[in-house]
Amino acid sequence: MNALGIIFSDHYSESGLFNSLTAIRTPASLPYAGRYRTIDFTLSAMVNAQITNVGIIAKENYGSLVDHLGSGEDWDLNRRKGGLTMLSPLARPDSHTIAARGRLDALRSIKGYIEDQQQKYVVMAFGGAVANVDLDEMLRFHEQSGSYLTIAYADIPANKGEMTLSIDQDGRINDLAYLPAETEKPCPCSLSIYLMSRKDLLDFLEEAYNKDYTHMNRELVQKNLSNKKICAYHHKEYARIIRTAEDYFAAGMEILEPAVQKGLFPKDRPVYTKVKDSVPTFYGYHAKVENSLIADGCTIKGTVKNSILFRGVTVEEGAVVENAILMQKSKIGADSKVSYVITDKNVTIGANNDLKGTPKAPFVIGKDKEV
Amino acid sequence: MKNKEALAMLLAGGQGSRLYVLTQETAKPAIPFGGKYRIIDFPLSNCVNSGIDTVGVLTQYRPLELHSYIGNGQPWDLNRMNGGVHILPPYVSGATGEWYKGTANAIYQNIEFIEKYDPEYVVILSGDHIYKMDYNKMIEFHKEKKADATIATLSVPMEEASRFGIVNADEDDKIYEFEEKPPVPKSNRASMGVYTFTWKKLRHYLIEDEKTEGSSNDFGKNVLPAMLEAGERMFAYPFDGYWKDVGTIESLWEANMDLLNPNIPLNLSDPDWKIYARHGHSLLPQYIGKDVEIGESAVTENCSLKGCSLWYSVLFSGVEVEEGSKLNSAVVMENTKIGKNCTIKYAIIAPDAIIEDGAIIGAEPENYDGEWGIAVVGSGATVKAGQKVLPKEMIKPNTVKEAE
Numbered sequence: 001m002n003a004l005g006i007i008f009s010d011h012y013s014e015s016g017l018f019n020s021l022t023a024i025r026t027p028a029s030l031p032y033a034g035r036y037r038t039i040d041f042t043l044s045a046m047v048n049a050q051i052t053n054v055g056i057i058a059k060e061n062y063g064s065l066v067d068h069l070g071s072g073e074d075w076d077l078n079r080r081k082g083g084l085t086m087l088s089p090l091a092r093p094d095s096h097t098i099a100a101r102g103r104l105d106a107l108r109s110i111k112g113y114i115e116d117q118q119q120k121y122v123v124m125a126f127g128g129a130v131a132n133v134d135l136d137e138m139l140r141f142h143e144q145s146g147s148y149l150t151i152a153y154a155d156i157p158a159n160k161g162e163m164t165l166s167i168d169q170d171g172r173i174n175d176l177a178y179l180p181a182e183t184e185k186p187c188p189c190s191l192s193i194y195l196m197s198r199k200d201l202l203d204f205l206e207e208a209y210n211k212d213y214t215h216m217n218r219e220l221v222q223k224n225l226s227n228k229k230i231c232a233y234h235h236k237e238y239a240r241i242i243r244t245a246e247d248y249f250a251a252g253m254e255i256l257e258p259a260v261q262k263g264l265f266p267k268d269r270p271v272y273t274k275v276k277d278s279v280p281t282f283y284g285y286h287a288k289v290e291n292s293l294i295a296d297g298c299t300i301k302g303t304v305k306n307s308i309l310f311r312g313v314t315v316e317e318g319a320v321v322e323n324a325i326l327m328q329k330s331k332i333g334a335d336s337k338v339s340y341v342i343t344d345k346n347v348t349i350g351a352n353n354d355l356k357g358t359p360k361a362p363f364v365i366g367k368d369k370e371v
Numbered sequence: 372m373k374n375k376e377a378l379a380m381l382l383a384g385g386q387g388s389r390l391y392v393l394t395q396e397t398a399k400p401a402i403p404f405g406g407k408y409r410i411i412d413f414p415l416s417n418c419v420n421s422g423i424d425t426v427g428v429l430t431q432y433r434p435l436e437l438h439s440y441i442g443n444g445q446p447w448d449l450n451r452m453n454g455g456v457h458i459l460p461p462y463v464s465g466a467t468g469e470w471y472k473g474t475a476n477a478i479y480q481n482i483e484f485i486e487k488y489d490p491e492y493v494v495i496l497s498g499d500h501i502y503k504m505d506y507n508k509m510i511e512f513h514k515e516k517k518a519d520a521t522i523a524t525l526s527v528p529m530e531e532a533s534r535f536g537i538v539n540a541d542e543d544d545k546i547y548e549f550e551e552k553p554p555v556p557k558s559n560r561a562s563m564g565v566y567t568f569t570w571k572k573l574r575h576y577l578i579e580d581e582k583t584e585g586s587s588n589d590f591g592k593n594v595l596p597a598m599l600e601a602g603e604r605m606f607a608y609p610f611d612g613y614w615k616d617v618g619t620i621e622s623l624w625e626a627n628m629d630l631l632n633p634n635i636p637l638n639l640s641d642p643d644w645k646i647y648a649r650h651g652h653s654l655l656p657q658y659i660g661k662d663v664e665i666g667e668s669a670v671t672e673n674c675s676l677k678g679c680s681l682w683y684s685v686l687f688s689g690v691e692v693e694e695g696s697k698l699n700s701a702v703v704m705e706n707t708k709i710g711k712n713c714t715i716k717y718a719i720i721a722p723d724a725i726i727e728d729g730a731i732i733g734a735e736p737e738n739y740d741g742e743w744g745i746a747v748v749g750s751g752a753t754v755k756a757g758q759k760v761l762p763k764e765m766i767k768p769n770t771v772k773e774a775e
Contacts, residue, residue: 073445277646280670281669294656
């Protein structure tokens with residue numbers, strides 16, 4: 001599609017919650033499903049819709065993101081024309097703020113960049129949503145409905161504070177609301193994917209500058225609901241928005257379900273990620289493994305059940321790992337037991353430990369920690 | 372252009388006829404190995420890890436898959452502005468064209484390419500071996516000895532020496548004799564097929580060899596003996612480490628099994644000497660379902676195992692194994708699907724094969740009365756439900772094994 005892609009790597013103040021795993025990285029670079037990071041979904045959705053010009057707005061904490069994306073080669077975005085562009089807050093002479101107050105503020109700071117591009121449309125997306133959205137179909141919907149702005153949504157359980165949409169029969173958004181309390185019952189939540197014409201966006205950014213608008217949902221969406229046609233595109237497949245360690249754990253575990261795998265990784269819209277040269281995973285003589293998703297480069301000599309193991313994890317003999325998410329290069333020592341645990345990258349758990357969390361309160365062990 | 376001290380020429384044009392059905396449709400260096408590699412990843416990774424950033428890959432036999440695998444050389448960091456990987460197939464010059472007649476002729480036909488980089492030294496490699504080697508150390512040895520040619524050698528058990536090209540050298544490693552598969556070997560120093568030449572000397576002997584009538588234009592048979600006879604300084608470089616010629620079905624299977632053996636020094640996870648490969652991009656991690664028995668095995672991304680047992684086996688990406696199937700000492704290459712209640716032992720199954728329910732492939736040597744060997748299923752072949760593939764039997768690519 002003839003569109004410029006813009007990805008926000010942060011929640012901004014439009015969604016106050018954050019979790020301990022994002023204290024050291026952007027929500028867009030959360031490790032996911034054994035070998036991906038959350039931004040891979042958004043970035044791959046763009047690439048799969050032939051969007052070959054993508055700007056990433058990084059606000060803070062983006063070391064791991066820059067490391068992950070590199071030149072964009074692994075998403076086929078190392079292009080002479082377009083390709084991947086990192087837009088940090090101070091990237092341009094016309095960047096006017098050090099830390100953008102909201103997504104709209106961040107867009108204002110790259111107005112010059114947006115002007116310089118050629119594409120007819122702009123797709124703006126939050127890189128932390130876990131969803132594989134068909135953007136081609138979203139564009140068809142946008143053109144058919146003749147709307148000014150289209151926002152993708154999914155019917156999903158959501159946290160307190162999540163933005164829900166009230167939508168009429170024709171798909172037009174009547175109102176926005178922020179959930180007063182957590183809900184298990186699926187409700188129409190914004191996936192923070194916005195599609196509009198680049199010209200309309202530039203006109204709005206001009207207005208936003210004059211009136212000092214800073215927030216996408218408040219000013220671009222809410223203020224325009226009555227005078228412009230703003231529609232909601234229904235993403236029917238699996239989607240999750242991750243805010244807390246508990247969300248992360250629940251969504252992380254759901255990936256073991258075949259239906260979820262199918263929804264997130266459809267054959268015709270593959271999810272690309274950074275290529276690493278890991279060796280195959282080796283299973284030792286006493287290894288016992290059940291219902292687990294295991295990345296390459298692991299060494300498994302103990303027991304692993306109902307768990308997600310990222311690349312390069314070691315589980316020593318006699319260790320028992322159950323209902324756990326072990327990120328890259330975690331080590332579980334001999335005869336240790338871990339259940340309902342998330343270990344961040346490079347965590348080492350020595351021998352003979354017993355670590356337990358609960359489904360509602362998984363035990364999170366921070367990056368590089370030793371237990 | 373700045374000249375290169377050393378460049379490597381990788382002979383990748385051979386058919387590998389002793390791999391039979393595995394190389395029926397692709398060149399030997401493109402054969403998958405060890406769960407996520409191809410044979411050619413080893414010399415290419417060795418080059419880049421040794422600091423050699425200019426590699427000519429000479430292709431001839433069924434090069435399509437090899438060419439697309441190498442591509443621009445990016446997975447090996449060989450997409451360079453000055454140098455990098457170059458694919459060198461035979462070409463037509465003027466009215467006549469010529470296939471590569473032998474290993475030496477292949478280099479001879481690419482003198483122009485080598486001259487472009489004006490190297491001091493040329494390292495000649497082949498795409499037949501699994502090993503990790505620092506070619507730079509060999510070049511240093513070559514310089515130290517003020518050699519004209521250096522041949523990498525490996526000490527093999529004396530009783531096996533008659534299977535190899537043997538290099539006889541004095542205490543100073545100076546070569547005085549070559550023996551090709553001698554019935555009674557004088558030493559156990561086997562040539563690894565890895566040579567370093569001072570380019571000016573090699574150039575001279577390649578041109579001379581080309582003029583020699585009746586020459587088979589081969590390094591081992593013609594060029595090296597000619598250099599020795601002329602009294603050039605030739606040395607045997609002692610290599611110490613894992614090295615395996617994977618030119619036969621048995622040795623290819625063994626090398627895969629070696630990977631599972633912690634006592635064999637072929638550590639692929641050494642961060643200082645990575646073996647790079649072109650990876651599939653969009654693959655989910657491997658999924659191990661319920662009631663899976665797994666041990667002493669290597670499994671790769673996107674595999675899916677359900678209710679099966681897997682011992683001493685290597686599974687490449689995208690392999691699926693269903694309930695009740697038993698695998699032992701099996702090498703199963705990418706995207707092969709194995710149905711329910713199959714038994715696969717001592718076998719190599721090439722990519723994209725379909726093994727239907729209840730098929731029996733291969734057997735343990737101790738439980739088999741006939742002439743035993745590794746059972747092989749070619750790429751894209753189908754073994755129908757309940758069919759047997761006997762030890763040493765080979766199913767041709769894209770054929771169907773069914774009841775007669």
